Amino acid sequence: MEHKKKEAAVVYRQQQIAAGIFDMWIETSIAPQAKPGQFISVYTQDKSALLPRPISICEVDRKNSRLRIVYRVAGKGTAEFAGYKPGQRVDVLGTLGNGFPLEKAKGKKVFLMGGGIGIPPMLELAKEIEGAASVDIIVGYRNNELFLSEDLAKYGQVHVATEDGSAGTKGNVMNAIASEGLEGDVIFACGPMPMLRAIKQYAADKGMEAYISLEERMACGVGACLGCVVKTKEVDHHSHVNNARICTDGPVYAAEDVEI
Amino acid sequence: MLNTKINIAGVEFKNPVMTASGTFGSGMEYSEFVDLNTLGAVVTKGVANVPWEGNPTPRVQETYGGMLNAIGLQNPGIDVFIERDIPFLKQYDTKIIVNVCGRSAADYVEVVEKLADQPVDMLEINVSCPNVKHGGIAFGQDPKCLFDITKEIKAKAKQPIIMKLSPNVTDITEMAKAAEAAGSDAISLINTITGMKIDIHKRTFALANKTGGLSGPAIKPIAVRMVYQAAHAVKIPIIGMGGIANAEDAIEFMLAGASGVAVGAMNFVNPYTTAEVVKGIEAYMEQYGIENLRDIIGTV
Secondary structure, three states: OOOOEEEEEEEEEEEEEEOOEEEEEEEOOOHHHOOOOOEEEEEOOOOOOOOOEEEEOOEEEOOOOEEEEEEEOOOHHHHHHHOOOOOOEEEEEEEEOEOOOHHHHOOOEEEEEEEHHHOOHHHHHHHHOOOOOEEEEEEEEOOOOOOOHHHHHOOOEEEEEEOOOOOOEEOOHHHHHHHHOOOOOEEEEEOOHHHHHHHHHHHHHHOOEEEEEOOOOOOOOOOOOOOOEEEEOOOOOOOOOOEEEOOOOOEEEEHHHEEO | OOEOOEEEOOEEEOOOEEEOOOOOOOOOHHHHOOOHHHOOEEEOOOEOOOOEOOOOOOOEEEEOOEEEEOOOOOEOOHHHHHHHHHHHHHOOOOEEEEEEOOOOHHHHHHHHHHOOOOOOOEEEEEOOEOOOOOOEHHHHHOHHHHHHHHHHHHHHOOOOEEEEOOOOOOOHHHHHHHHHHOOOOEEEEOOOEEEEOEEOOOOEEOOOOOEEEEEOHHHHHHHHHHHHHHHOOOOOOEEEEOOOOOHHHHHHHHHHOOOEEEEOOHHHHOOOHHHHHHHHHHHHHHHHOOOEHHHHOOOO
16 A cells, blocks of 8 residues: 655665766665655755755665665755765655556557656666567766666667767767667656657657656645646646646656646 | 643634645645644635636745745635535544635635635635735735725624734734734734745746745744734734744744644645644643643743
């Protein structure tokens, strides 16, 4: 039974895996319920920084009740997390949001697309997808620091794009699809907004289904504050306006349902 | 036997601990963390006569010891609220205070009239939202306007009303007196303090709305001061709020003159805050041999 809670988790292991990118495993009782595409809120110990940082779940170790998060240091909160050592306490709230609709992959040629710090949630997703006709994992990086690409390669064919052209296709994930002539039926994606907009357009043009994971500034993470909304095509069932809560109704949406 | 009961305008609360409007939805989301039966009251997110879209994103930003929000009072409108949120809250043994927002006197009155036959205990009138152009802030910053709107709403309301005051005024006592003179049964304060944050990397406003309301522990001393001032200016009961993070903070507000206390932004930081404040108040009473919590109100 899935249940949200806030608790003191314990850092199991942490390492830096690229410039500004950290890879942390934590032990927490919420780990077994985690689904690909869900996220956790991570709280700083610095009480001047009140709000939790929403971070996507990269990998789940249900047997040992551990979660892996891979995050970019973007400010003082994530800089604090980056300094955590094994055994140290880390306050988390989770698991939050709905995951990717795994069932949509059955019998389909699947694209898993991640851009930058949107790559991490693709790993658990790649692990848990079952019965797909094929799995192409298309990932975009700034440079040849190809974090997580080896992990991803265990679960599908990895295609790399880099902004500086130092590895794979020069450009972004859309350039990689074009240059490698990839074809698919359904897309699962997470990444920066320009990438998600391009994917929404691409999927519409090709008549593909696309499920995209969004992010926004959040406060509560549980659907109460209405801080993190996205414009929706239809009136949202909860809010009764064209705004849905990313933390609770998302973060994954069918691309055609959201105005981004 | 500890007596934590508090009476506000004839309504008896099992304890003074409430939720600050807009930080707790209608309780649904936080019922997974907190037993709502343990709270004095749930104060709902503001509801208007019709659904409101709210502001564009980003709507929230962190600041030192606090946060800015400019949600813009997104709400589903009173009809959905009556059909969905009130029945949900009625499952619990807690008082229901509905926060009412509007762009005009007629908007407020429409909501208040629709709530007349509903099983709600009190109405909190939001005349102090800084984030929507006509979110009532105009009513809450001028004593004459506040007097008029209070009188109009009071004439139509079937439940006791609480006027929620804005801190964005020169003299809070003038506003408190205006609400009292117009017949408000209680007042609550403070709403958020208008603030701004600039993203120096993007060289733009951190909130899409440019300005937002500051809340959280950063504003607590201002809130305590205003509750104290208001308590010495009026006889009607006060519900105090502004950065309450624990029982010590709540007791500070009560000593300053608040009969009720509401937890706001700290719900986001620790979803168990409300329940912890209830427990902590009891521990304080035991520590100091206080039998009736109401005896400490306004004693400083």
